[in-house]
Amino acid sequence: SLAAAPAPAAPAPAPAPAPEPAIRAESELPLDARFSPERIRADVAFLSDDLLEGRDTASRGHEIAMRFVAQRFAALGLVPMGDVGADGQRGWLQRITFQKTEFADGPVGVEVTGPAGQQAFEQRKDVVLSPNPNMLKLDVTAPVVFVGYGIDNARLGINDYAGLDVKGKIVVVLRGYPLGMASEEGAHLSRTKNQMAEAHGAVGVLTLGTNASLAVRSWARTVQLSRGTSFDWVSPEGKVRDDAPGVVLSASIDDAVANALLAGAPRTLAQIRAEADRKGGRPKGFALKTSLRGFATTQGSRVSSANVVAMLPGADPVLAKQTVVLSGHLDHLGISPARPGDAPDKDRINNGAMDNAVGSATTMEVARVMAADKAPPRRSVLFLITTGEEKGLLGADYYAHFPTVAKASVVGNVDLDMPILLYPFTDLVAYGADHSTLGPQVAAAVAPMQVALAPDPEPAETIFVRSDHYMFVKQGVPAVFLGTGYANGGGAASRAFLDKVYHSPADDMNQAWNWRAGARFAEANWRITRAMADADAPPRWFKGDFFGDTFAPAAEKAAKVR
Numbered sequence: 309s310l311a312a313a314p315a316p317a318a319p320a321p322a323p324a325p326a327p328e329p330a331i332r333a334e335s336e337l338p339l340d341a342r343f344s345p346e347r348i349r350a351d352v353a354f355l356s357d358d359l360l361e362g363r364d365t366a367s368r369g370h371e372i373a374m375r376f377v378a379q380r381f382a383a384l385g386l387v388p389m390g391d392v393g394a395d396g397q398r399g400w401l402q403r404i405t406f407q408k409t410e411f412a413d414g415p416v417g418v419e420v421t422g423p424a425g426q427q428a429f430e431q432r433k434d435v436v437l438s439p440n441p442n443m444l445k446l447d448v449t450a451p452v453v454f455v456g457y458g459i460d461n462a463r464l465g466i467n468d469y470a471g472l473d474v475k476g477k478i479v480v481v482l483r484g485y486p487l488g489m490a491s492e493e494g495a496h497l498s499r500t501k502n503q504m505a506e507a508h509g510a511v512g513v514l515t516l517g518t519n520a521s522l523a524v525r526s527w528a529r530t531v532q533l534s535r536g537t538s539f540d541w542v543s544p545e546g547k548v549r550d551d552a553p554g555v556v557l558s559a560s561i562d563d564a565v566a567n568a569l570l571a572g573a574p575r576t577l578a579q580i581r582a583e584a585d586r587k588g589g590r591p592k593g594f595a596l597k598t599s600l601r602g603f604a605t606t607q608g609s610r611v612s613s614a615n616v617v618a619m620l621p622g623a624d625p626v627l628a629k630q631t632v633v634l635s636g637h638l639d640h641l642g643i644s645p646a647r648p649g650d651a652p653d654k655d656r657i658n659n660g661a662m663d664n665a666v667g668s669a670t671t672m673e674v675a676r677v678m679a680a681d682k683a684p685p686r687r688s689v690l691f692l693i694t695t696g697e698e699k700g701l702l703g704a705d706y707y708a709h710f711p712t713v714a715k716a717s718v719v720g721n722v723d724l725d726m727p728i729l730l731y732p733f734t735d736l737v738a739y740g741a742d743h744s745t746l747g748p749q750v751a752a753a754v755a756p757m758q759v760a761l762a763p764d765p766e767p768a769e770t771i772f773v774r775s776d777h778y779m780f781v782k783q784g785v786p787a788v789f790l791g792t793g794y795a796n797g798g799g800a801a802s803r804a805f806l807d808k809v810y811h812s813p814a815d816d817m818n819q820a821w822n823w824r825a826g827a828r829f830a831e832a833n834w835r836i837t838r839a840m841a842d843a844d845a846p847p848r849w850f851k852g853d854f855f856g857d858t859f860a861p862a863a864e865k866a867a868k869v870r
Contacts, residue, residue: 332732332734332796333732334732334822334824337734337828338756339824339828342680343673343831344827345823345827346823348673348823348826348827349823351669352661352665352666352669353817354376356665356816358657360659361657362641362658362659363638364641365539365613365696366406366408366612366613367642370638370639371613373638374401374638374693377638378401378616381616381672381675381691382400384676384679386618386619386679386691389618390402390614390615390712391712400616400618401614401615401617402617402707404614404615404695404696404702404703404706405611405612406541406611407441407540407542407548407608408537408538408539408610409439409537409539409540410536411439411607412444413605415603415605416431416437416604416605417429417430417434417437417603417604418435418437418559418565418601419601420568422568422572422597422599423571423597429561429564429565431536432531432534432536433531434562434564435562436531436560437557437558437604438559439536439537439606440538440604440606441550441608442550442553442556443556443606444606444608445605446557446602446604447602447603448556448557448601448602449600449602450478450511451477451595451598452477452569452598452599452600453473453474454480454569454573454580454594455468455469455472455479455481456468456590456591457485457584457590458482458501458505459501460507463854463857466590469504472508472594474505474509474510475508475509475510476511477511478511478514478557479505479510479512479514480515480566482515482516482517482521482580482584482591483516483518483521483560484520484521484770485497486589486590487584487585487586487587487589488588491764491767492742492743492764492773492855495771495772496773496855500551501513502551502552502555502558505552506552509554510554512555512557513557514560514565514569515559515560515561516560516561517560518581519581519585520585521768527563533811538699539699539700539702540700540702541696541702541703541706543710544710549702568598570596570598572597574594575594613696615694615707617690617693617712618691620675620679620685620689620691621684622686623683623685627687628686629688629717630688630846631688631689631690631718632687632688632689632690632718632720632841633720633785634671634675634724635694635721635722635723635724636668636671636693636723636724636725636776637694637703637725638668638693639660639695639696639698640658640664640698641658641811643656643657644656658811659817660815661815661816662726662728662810662819663815664697666727667727668693669826670833671833673827673830674833675691678837685838686841687846688713689837692704694707697776701775701778703776704723704776704777705782708785718783719785719786719840720786720787720846721785721786721787721788722746722777722788722789722833722837723776723790724789725776725791726791728792729792729822729826730805730820731796731797731801732796732822733759733792733796733798734758734759734795735759735793736759736761736832737762737763737764737765737790737791737793738761739771739772739775740772740777741761743786743850743854744786744788744848744849744866745847745850746787747761748869749836749840749847750790750836752839753832754835757832757835760793760795762793762794765799765802771791772789776789782859784860785860790833792829848863848865848866849865850865850866850868851865851866851868852868853868
């Protein structure tokens with residue numbers, strides 16, 4: 309039995325807790341009458357209807373949705389800014405060819421050979437391999453090296469590859485970035501680890517969860533979200549996009565594979581994770597006594613989808629040559645495959661009402677009001693409805709690489725993706741606001757609406773690299789992604805949505821929608837877009853900013869406002 313604990317000393321009287329702020333009623337929050345809750349509701353209802361079957365990229369339902377948006381833009385008198393047709397006229401659609409790569413019949417998995425002999429591990433059980441679009445028959449065997457977080461960035465003074473020989477080898481990297489690193493820089497570095505590995509000569513990257521990353525996304529969830537299919541855009545010259553072609557094997561691994569790889573190593577998995585748990589902890593790398601074979605047979609096909617692109621020309625004879633972009637993605641996940649034991653009438657359509665019929669409807673509403681404004685914007689405004697976001701931000705990446713306007717003319721971007729319209733929001737999160745003058749511009753634009761700008765409430769989710777604006781950032785364009793914040797009941801509403809509804813058939817019109825909040829979100833984005841379009845100076849990166857210096861080193865910078 310347990311010994312009784314000694315009686316504690318009487319505690320000092322605790323101070324009275326601060327009262328919870330009262331939830332502000334919708335009627336207390338102002339709304340410009342030009343923005344229509346009913347119109348946004350109607351557009352979301354159409355785009356998320358079962359008829360469109362979840363708007364999967366390159367599906368018939370997505371094609372219907374694209375044409376619906378294009379006709380809305382045409383009715384507003386906007387200028388089509390898609391591809392130039394055979395007749396020499398521009399259309400509304402920017403067509404993109406995608407390479408679709410999926411696993412074919414045959415074994416898929418890895419084998420680890422080392423002090424404990426040879427052990428085999430199965431796909432979607434112990435390992436999740438990503439299909440390689442440029443190697444349909446994969447069979448690679450190489451020694452393995454643990455490289456900590458696998459980050460090499462001279463600006464931040466981090467090189468996890470120092471002193472390690474990884475040429476022709478497979479590296480094991482910890483997921484994420486060291487605790488205490490700025491979340492947006494860390495998110496970017498996390499997303500580009502394959503390129504860093506390739507620069508050091510590695511041929512494969514295995515990603516291993518830390519305690520922190522597994523708390524955000526468990527191994528079971530990683531397996532659940534793995535599609536077994538990859539999409540990559542094909543350039544106009546016919547080349548499949550591949551950011552790290554030298555890395556032929558890319559996979560996530562669970563603890564069973566990690567422990568097999570670490571057999572005979574100087575440190576255990578538990579020790580490595582314990583060090584990663586400490587603020588600033590960066591486990592040092594070391595060569596392993598094991599080798600790994602990865603194998604898979606895949607098949608590739610080509611499919612077509614499109615961005616919808618429209619412009620409202622600017623009125624200023626000089627500034628009209630510059631373009632600000634308001635974007636949102638239209639695609640979603642389509643129909644989930646049936647599982648054993650499913651009822652015949654089980655709902656498997658991922659309607660994507662919040663994600664992201666709302667963003668597309670908001671963009672159309674901003675375009676409608678802006679086109680009717682008595683004074684047109686000074687700069688040209690491009691309305692971009694992208695495809696392939698759910699496949700890896702592909703439509704936005706393609707547009708950022710191959711814009712239908714002069715590339716140098718694009719000066720700023722605001723992206724709209726999945727605002728949670730279930731409560732009367734009183735704050736917004738502008739992911740990326742700390743890096744450029746867009747941050748204070750956004751804050752000033754929405755202040756008359758009694759809306760504040762809030763910091764990232766969930767930095768571990770690395771939202772900054774998970775929406776379309778990031779592809780403009782990588783081309784040197786100041787950009788933010790705008791979402792509803794956690795104040796006034798937003799935290800509970802957002803967490804409930806993400807836990808129970810996100811990326812599921814429950815994301816439909818049967819949720820407890822707040823359509824007035826949708827109209828207010830449209831008004832906020834109209835204000836922000838007009839502020840970008842009408843300012844004397846275009847958005848500028850702040851001096852000394854990581855992203856500005858990395859992607860736009862020669863661009864004029866602004867002093868950061870304190």
